[in-house]
Amino acid sequence: MTTTTYTAAPAGRRRPVAWSRLAWVTLRQRRGAMIGLGVFLGLFAIYLAVMGFLQNHAYAGVAACDSGTVKCQQLAHAFTNDYWGGNASALLSGGAQSVSSILFAVPVLLGAFLGAPALARELSDGTFRFAWTQGAGRTRWALSTLAVPAAVLAAATGAFTALFSWYFRPFLEDHQVSEMLPLGFALLGVAFAAWTLLSYALAAFLGGLLRRTIPAMVVTLIVYIALAMVTAVSIRPHYMTPVTVPTGSITNSSGWVISQFVKTPGGQPVSLNYLYNHVPASVQNSPNQNAFVDWLTAHHYTQWTSLQPDSRFWPFQLIEGGWLLALSAALIAGSVWLVRRRGA
């Protein structure tokens, strides 16, 4: 046989496989998951669109009404009851409060569902031995396999957030709730997409590490819940120094209350619990609910609240979105590294 067959092409002629082609490969392979994502978010979107239309319409009536009158108060009350919580009677919808609680779980479900199989399925089915020996090379393959669904997921959840914000707007305008509270915060702004992206990246990395889809999903769920709770309780309150205001001046929608305390007449801060245990027994045991507060006022104590005001919504969203994006990128990079070093 001749040796001419083996002559290498000049090094300069080799161009990498086009990203558009790699993206097609990824989308074709994950078509089922993409359709699942579309159907799931689509059905939710239809519900939000119908309910959003109804409650925006109903709220327009409330907002136009002069809030001083009894009739208007009844209207406002009925709106809350029908659409927010209460018995949520409009279309037996469950109310925005329940809907928000359900949506709270959606990022991790979507992320685990799309992320865990990305590498785990290739590894458990053995198809990585096909994919990693093609001319494109495994690094480019891994980047496409990981990044393309991430982009689709971010776009879909971003669009979904826009719809949800419109759906949710009456309750914010109605001062029903502060958008800084953990439940609203996670579903508005960039948080919903950013948390989805994080759980996707986490699931993909764990899938590459554990090489099996289901265990990767389970561990993702556990880590995600822990991280989301730690973030809401211990990390997010410290993005900026809380503002301290007199307790009497705040409303439902002033912001996210971090702590409440009392100042002595001399200006010393004291915790409410401590003070409660040191007031006379007659006040502690009084049947009058306001006895403690009355006692504080009579003795020139003042009540204060530390909170993160609503005006900080966007700075907080961007801080949280920023570090979640950085963490997601690190996990994706870690997954690519797993692919590159596997076989060592």
Next chain:
Amino acid sequence: MNIIETSALGKRYRRTWALRDCTLAIPGGHVVALVGPNGAGKTTLLTTAVGLTRPTEGTISVLGGTLAGAPGALDRIAFVAQDAPLYRQLPVRDMLRVARYLNHRWDEPRAIDRLQRLEIPLGRRVGALSGGQKAQLALTIALARRPSLLVLDEPLAALDPVAREDFLASVAEAAREESISVVLSSHVLAELERVATYLIVLTRGEVRVSSPVRDLLETQGAGLEEIAMRYLRAGAPSSRTDQTL
């Protein structure tokens, strides 16, 4: 030019050495039969050559000095792993397109023509093909990449006798007509006799013989299967003890 060249190559998985002190130079232009019992290190040697496995020690180069797994090597080596892993959920047509989009070089008419001759329907899901059809599809994809070297790991293991015949005939034809070097591993010897022009026997991670078939036949005066069997026996643990006694 040597299509695969190793020097003191070794691969350890945790505490077990799958391959140890393997020094080989496989010349191009052959159909190489890599023979050995299960667990001899055949798969490790082949996956190292295609860049899937990284050696623990020693070096391996392919296609006359290219580092195994380097971009230039990936372009010109087509590998079909054991059980021919392909995307089962895809129809054959889309599987071809996936392969086409993952490679720089691709001969679409040839792939289509080959599948038509084999009567493999483009619309059928890969997972619904028979074992023989699936192996042929994997070979079609490998050949459509127009490789210089074709590496097949246990391609016959899952096939029935007729499919084995057909598969080996396809491989021999490609090797002959397109000057592709082929390395195929097997733990069954019988069918290899007709196609192999070079024999490597590997037992327990060590090379027992590496030689053109013609030379072996001339010097040992027996059939290929019998010659291979002798080397396999020589490498087995019990006979080793016999030799030292």
